[in-house]
Amino acid sequence: MRYAWLLLLPFLFLPFPYYLTLLTFFALSAMVALSLHVLTGLAGMTSFAQAAFMGVSAYATALLTLRLGASPWLGLLAGLGLSLLFALLIGALTVRLKGHFLPLATIAWQVALYILAGNLVGLTGGHTGLTDLPPLRLLGLPLEGFAYALFSLFLLFLLIGALGNLRPSRLGRALLALRGDALAAASFGVDPARLRLKAFLLSGVIAGLAGFLYAHFLRFVNPTPFSLEASIKYLVMAVAGGVGSIPGVLLGAGLFTGLEDWLKDLLPLLLGREGNYETIAYGFILAAILLFAPKGLWAFLERALPARKGALPKAEPLPLKPPSGVRGEEVLRVEGLRKAFGGLLAVAGVSFALRRGEILALIGPNGAGKSTTFNLVTGAIPPDGGRVFLFGREVTGLPPYRIHPLGLGRTFQHPHLFPELSVLENAALGTYARTRAGFLQVLLGLYRKEEERALSTAYQALKRVGLEGLALERADRLTAGQQRLLEIARLLASGAEILLLDEPGAGLRAGEKRELAHLLKGLAREGYTLLLVDHDMDLVMGLADRVVVMNYGEKIAEGTPKEVQKNPLVRAAYLGEEVA
Known part of the structure; x- marks a missing residue:
């Protein structure tokens, strides 16, 4: 300019x-x-x-x-x-x-x-x-x-x-x-x-x-x-x-x-x-x-002009920690979700509940319907049947932009980041529903105080996941593991209480997975509630409090990691063993 x-x-x-x-x-x-x-x-x-x-x-x-x-x-x-x-x-x-x-x-x-x-x-x-x-x-x-x-x-x-x-x-x-x-x-x-x-x-x-x-x-x-x-x-x-x-x-x-x-x-x-x-x-x-x-x-x-980098924000951030609640109370309930694509029944009457402060894993072989269930819960696609309740309120069929402000956030199977934005700006996207400046306020320059608080909130979220040193870098310079962490930081900046993580361990090295597991367990202890989908059984079994197993669109098992590992239906789905 x-x-x-x-x-x-x-x-x-x-x-x-x-x-x-x-x-x-x-x-x-x-x-x-x-x-x-x-x-x-x-x-x-x-x-x-x-x-x-x-x-x-x-x-x-x-x-x-x-x-x-x-x-x-x-x-x-x-x-x-x-x-x-x-x-x-x-x-x-x-x-x-x-x-x-x-x-x-x-x-x-x-x-x-x-x-x-x-x-x-x-x-x-x-x-x-x-x-x-x-x-x-x-x-x-x-x-x-x-x-x-x-x-x-x-x-x-x-x-x-x-x-x-x-x-x-x-x-x-x-x-x-x-x-x-x-x-x-x-x-x-x-x-x-x-x-x-x-x-x-x-x-x-x-x-x-x-x-x-x-x-x-x-x-x-x-x-x-x-x-x-x-x-x-x-x-x-x-x-x-x-x-x-x-x-x-x-x-x-x-x-x-x-x-x-x-x-x-x-x-x-x-x-x-x-x-x-x-x-x-x-x-x-x-x-x-x-x-x-x-x-x-x-x-x-x-390219011939001197490059300019922004400054780190110094304003008071919006509150990062989710509101307190009773640990173990039901925060998300899914009843009989169904979704068909033509003649293919992708999700067939799936039900489960999610309690505050726990980590619930949704697992199953490829094509089991896990991602479709994720999309039904978050409103990305409408269900053909069944109901979804969030903090006791029915949200079935609501679009994602109406579900998210109620306290539910998600990541994606492939990180959905925006390379033209800095790491800090990508994280600040999560504060959109928590800020209010409209076009008139922005055009007149009456938004800067709120903007500084939003950026400070994003910076605190980056510190929580260990990316604060990269805040002013472009997002396309991050490794796969750092991109996953940035998506989680965006969720934390959004103030969501329930975090739905779609294959957070995909593409990560062993050391990065250990760091991810440590972070997610820490978030659960702080009061966040996590629902995750992942194919890495070592990560899931060492991380989840409970596991829901799907196969061909149906829920075939639910319980602790040890319980589902012993379930014959689960062993048949994963290992091809015959059910007695």
Whole structure:
């Protein structure tokens, strides 16, 4: 961020009037590119409708000021309000879509709006458009030329400052987690559809602000600047510069704003004919950038800048220890769980109970239904039958983000971590459901005290598992054993009382397994309750207080480790012995 001002240097060498126009267009393009930073760079959603949000806002202020004679500042409120409603309409219908369906849906909305604006001649003026919009006035003075460029840049830098608060916040971490793994994000309290919708709304409002400024800068509105081609251009800007960072999208906006007019003048001279050849040139430029700098130009340039590491938090952490309760009381009960996938009955009427402070192991041969049972208990998949009770409250079929705040957390068979985040930030993801700062608080910078407490909580959790020395390292530098410990630290930071561990010993060396067993026994003594699935019988039998054995979706035995080892049904499942 501190190097962002360098992006304005190329404009200093341009003729003054041209410079002002180009500088204003840069500010407007950068705003739209920043809207894509929120949507694509953080939330991982691709949209081809940003120009449509601009158009909605531009037409709203044009109609209000021309037809009703209202102030342009009322037009700003109307434009932002309609952009928000339009984003709500599109987002409510599309953010749940996955893969290529989301960008295809936004293309459909973008094209529909463009056609509508071109054909409602009586309202929008059709392709001829609406002219003679009133100029913006501030403190009684018209905003024109240099004043308009300065005003646009001022709003851009306010926007940069606000969005700069987003990435290092609970919401920024959650959006990055959603982009990487929605199920993992839901497991520590993130509502995927709701958070994606909020990101979509914020993105739409930012693009709407650019549309308002565009309308009163040119004082003319028609459908052409808000076409699908324009949306593609903004997306190319953001991706080429580096959509994952604010300096990246600014770099992309500056580069392509300057290139556009230059290519329009140069290409006809080279080719000897008029045409929209700059679009083809954009394609070649983007292809070259993605080939040599796949994460954008800023990521390529950033390597030459001195690396910066964050500081360790010093605030008072949230309480780490779970609330006290009566040791041995029932905290989780599963009754007759059933789940079928087509003709395969994966879980067939499984029942068991979990008591406070104990370690219960769920074991069985491959394909026994253990992981499916895990997913049914945590809400990752809905059951076909049976019930689940958590602290006496039925949670059957609730999604993970509603079950987790009640005190249940889980890890995964393969560690679900996020490599672009530090070890500390990965652990801090667990505090999402324990913190409350929303988008408005974050954008205004009113979240920092809570954020420091969340990071302190995460650091204390890392100390509990022995990873505090790696807190500021990237998570992708950890060994397999350290990744398992980091997942457990994330659970501890979440304040969960019941920890469901899916194959915590997988991929660990003998020494790491001993350390893991020591840690888990210590957590049980502190009052945590553990349910684990693992194939390592030495680890399970030396760790668990009780064992539930499954085979072909059914529970075939339950008891202490010694009892189940002697059970003939268990020996038959594992060793192939015949049952007498």
